[in-house]
Amino acid sequence: xxxxxxxxxxxxxxxxVLGAQRVAIAPQAAEAAPHRTRLILxxxxxxxxxxxxxxxxxxxxxxxxxxxxxxxxxxxxxxxAATRKWEKDHAAPVPGEADRPVVLSPELQREEAERAARTxxxxxxxxxxxxxxxxxxxxxxxxxxxxxxxQEGSDLxxxxxxxxxxxxxxxxxxxxxxxxxxxxxxxVQIHVAEPVLYVRVGKDDDGEDxxxxxxxxxxxxxxxxxxxxxxxxxxxxxxxRTDVRQxxxxxxxxxxxxxxxxxxxxxxxxxxxxxxxxxxxxxxTPRQPLEFGEYAVMEVLGPKDVNLSVWDFGVHPNAPENAxxxxxxxxxxxxLERRRP
Numbered sequence: 001x002x003x004x005x006x007x008x009x010x011x012x013x014x015x016x017v018l019g020a021q022r023v024a025i026a027p028q029a030a031e032a033a034p035h036r037t038r039l040i041l042x043x044x045x046x047x048x049x050x051x052x053x054x055x056x057x058x059x060x061x062x063x064x065x066x067x068x069x070x071x072x073x074x075x076x077x078x079x080x081a082a083t084r085k086w087e088k089d090h091a092a093p094v095p096g097e098a099d100r101p102v103v104l105s106p107e108l109q110r111e112e113a114e115r116a117a118r119t120x121x122x123x124x125x126x127x128x129x130x131x132x133x134x135x136x137x138x139x140x141x142x143x144x145x146x147x148x149x150x151q152e153g154s155d156l157x158x159x160x161x162x163x164x165x166x167x168x169x170x171x172x173x174x175x176x177x178x179x180x181x182x183x184x185x186x187x188v189q190i191h192v193a194e195p196v197l198y199v200r201v202g203k204d205d206d207g208e209d210x211x212x213x214x215x216x217x218x219x220x221x222x223x224x225x226x227x228x229x230x231x232x233x234x235x236x237x238x239x240x241r242t243d244v245r246q247x248x249x250x251x252x253x254x255x256x257x258x259x260x261x262x263x264x265x266x267x268x269x270x271x272x273x274x275x276x277x278x279x280x281x282x283x284x285t286p287r288q289p290l291e292f293g294e295y296a297v298m299e300v301l302g303p304k305d306v307n308l309s310v311w312d313f314g315v316h317p318n319a320p321e322n323a324x325x326x327x328x329x330x331x332x333x334x335x336l337e338r339r340r341p
Contacts, residue, residue, distance in 0.1 A: 040082040117278020125328035133162040137196040146326040149311040167308040179251040189319035193289035236300040241267035
């Protein structure tokens with residue numbers, strides 16, 4: 001009797017078990033790719049956003065340029081009619097119409113590539129600015145920083161633009177003075193032995209070739225004023241240890257013909273250069289660590305020409321932070337940039 005009851009219970013349970021085995025788990029829907037659109041402002045500029053809502057006279061949006069950060073601006077500053085028209089004109093294809101995923105329009109792709117080329121990221125949340133021509137990547141108290149370098153030499157103004165003052169140098173001549181820099185210590189002090197140098201190159205806003213213009217002077221640095229410009233990717237940049245004297249630092253000549261060779265020159269640090277994507281910035285790294293002391297970056301224009309307007313800096317790990325250092329920015333405040341559709 002008990003055996004019959006047990007067999008009956010098993011026979012009733014088996015369909016439930018078998019039925020449970022046949023239940024299929026519905027696959028989760030694939031996460032949709034983030035959609036980007038433009039929030040057109042009344043002044044003609046716009047913000048790239050992934051979504052936006054309007055409530056109580058305020059437009060809340062998620063910025064596509066700042067990692068999805070939620071920001072807001074008054075509704076009165078937004079041209080909603082133009083925003084909806086642009087979104088309609090650039091609407092993503094209906095799901096199922098195309099097998100490929102939704103991508104940015106060619107116009108937005110070109111714009112974002114151009115922006116990335118102008119201000120590439122060199123460390124987490126740290127981008128090169130557009131207004132400086134030469135910067136060094138430093139580390140202060142474990143935080144990466146970009147430090148602009150100003151040019152020194154002859155009668156050129158001290159500024160962060162790229163001035164060009166040509167000097168003819170005999171590659172085989174003995175060492176002699178090229179440039180005098182006032183003061184025994186540079187304003188900029190780097191805290192690491194292997195800083196990375198970034199030089200802005202390419203064409204200026206008028207389409208003129210970089211590195212053009214300038215004036216030729218003799219090797220003793222006769223005065224003259226050059227037109228500020230960006231640098232040339234064809235130039236070679238070397239780091240020279242300066243001779244610190246009373247009240248000044250001296251940059252002496254070197255044998256250009258030996259640059260890049262296996263024979264090491266005293267007080268000359270060879271560098272390696274790589275042009276960053278987009279062709280706007282040249283990344284220059286020293287081939288050997290820098291010792292404590294005072295240095296200058298010199299631009300070698302050709303086999304017999306150098307730029308006598310140099311960039312000076314020092315290497316002292318215990319120096320205070322540089323006043324003009326550019327820090328990482330995790331989130332920028334909302335801004336109304338003038339970018340015309």
